[in-house]
Amino acid sequence: xxxxxxxxxxxxxxxxxxxxxxxxxxxxxxxxxxxxxxxxxxxxxxxxxxxxxxxxxxxxxxxxxxxxxxxxxxxxxxxxxxxxxxxxxxxxxxxxxxxxxxxxxxxxxxxxxxxxxxxxxxxxxxxxxxxxxxxxxxxxxxxxxxxxxxxxxxxxxxxxxxxxxxxxxxxxxxxxxxxxxxxxxxxxxxxxxxxxxxxxxxxxxxxxxxxxxxxxxxxxxxx
Amino acid sequence: xxxxxxxxxxxxxxxxxxxxxxxxxxxxxxxxxxxxxxxxxxxxxxxxxxxxxxxxxxxxxxxxxxxxxxxxxxxxxxxx
Numbered sequence: 001x002x003x004x005x006x007x008x009x010x011x012x013x014x015x016x017x018x019x020x021x022x023x024x025x026x027x028x029x030x031x032x033x034x035x036x037x038x039x040x041x042x043x044x045x046x047x048x049x050x051x052x053x054x055x056x057x058x059x060x061x062x063x064x065x066x067x068x069x070x071x072x073x074x075x076x077x078x079x080x081x082x083x084x085x086x087x088x089x090x091x092x093x094x095x096x097x098x099x100x101x102x103x104x105x106x107x108x109x110x111x112x113x114x115x116x117x118x119x120x121x122x123x124x125x126x127x128x129x130x131x132x133x134x135x136x137x138x139x140x141x142x143x144x145x146x147x148x149x150x151x152x153x154x155x156x157x158x159x160x161x162x163x164x165x166x167x168x169x170x171x172x173x174x175x176x177x178x179x180x181x182x183x184x185x186x187x188x189x190x191x192x193x194x195x196x197x198x199x200x201x202x203x204x205x206x207x208x209x210x211x212x213x214x215x216x217x218x219x220x221x222x223x
Numbered sequence: 224x225x226x227x228x229x230x231x232x233x234x235x236x237x238x239x240x241x242x243x244x245x246x247x248x249x250x251x252x253x254x255x256x257x258x259x260x261x262x263x264x265x266x267x268x269x270x271x272x273x274x275x276x277x278x279x280x281x282x283x284x285x286x287x288x289x290x291x292x293x294x295x296x297x298x299x300x301x302x303x
Contacts, residue, residue, distance in 0.1 A: 004228045008231045010237060010284070011286060032267055033282045033283070035282065153261050153262075154242045163285070
């Protein structure tokens with residue numbers, strides 16, 4: 001399967017992205033489709049906290065947490081976890097699944113509590129603001145409080161909610177990958193080619209989106 | 224080999240949603256932002272609703288200021 005993928009523009013900047021879905025086979029839980037930057041400079045595949053939490057990756061033990069906090073600095077850490085990464089190929093109408101080890105960005109307990117508290121505060125402020133007259137002092141007061149809460153929220157999210165990176169280990173799933181990046185001023189013309197290695201995909205599925213939906217519905221019924 | 228390309232489209236006005244999670248359909252020629260929020264969990268739940276309602280798989284991304292992975296991710300990903 002040979003693919004030519006033009007760089008994708010996000011906010012006017014073109015970068016090499018693939019559409020991927022992360023899956024935790026232990027819990028049969030899939031992430032939403034997202035963009036992962038293909039990064040030949042990265043030694044690891046990295047996912048943000050929210051994706052790992054959403055698919056129910058196993059939380060680190062106390063020992064693992066301690067091992068990973070040291071050396072990274074601050075209250076930010078990561079943990080290695082196994083998950084399946086699906087890459088969709090629309091040309092062939094197929095989705096290829098690869099078992100990979102990812103580095104899941106994981107916050108300490110205090111940061112998580114802080115984040116949950118801010119989310120709750122934001123929702124409460126939205127409810128209160130909806131009960132006040134637009135343009136009134138009270139309305140503006142809630143607006144200012146919301147802005148402050150959002151700023152605090154963003155500060156944490158900027159650490160935990162990083163982009164998804166597909167690092168070089170993921171390239172082992174390809175027979176080759178080639179970047180055609182000739183002119184930095186015309187990144188809209190850049191593209192990359194890759195070919196999935198026949199023996200590396202552990203699962204090949206039809207691309208029909210209902211496959212993922214069916215799994216979600218089945219999980220709901222079981223619950 | 225094929226000369227066909229796989230193109231992922233994104234909404235044109237993503238700058239308006241800096242620091243937020245957004246949902247859209249990347250296979251649309253001109254995708255529209257279907258939902259936006261600062262809260263990841265809220266966005267993922269909404270994306271599942273949209274997926275079931277419309278029988279299509281939406282994309283969820285966080286629009287970052289730099290639009291590339293931030294320095295923390297880079298640092299982590301480069302650690303041996």
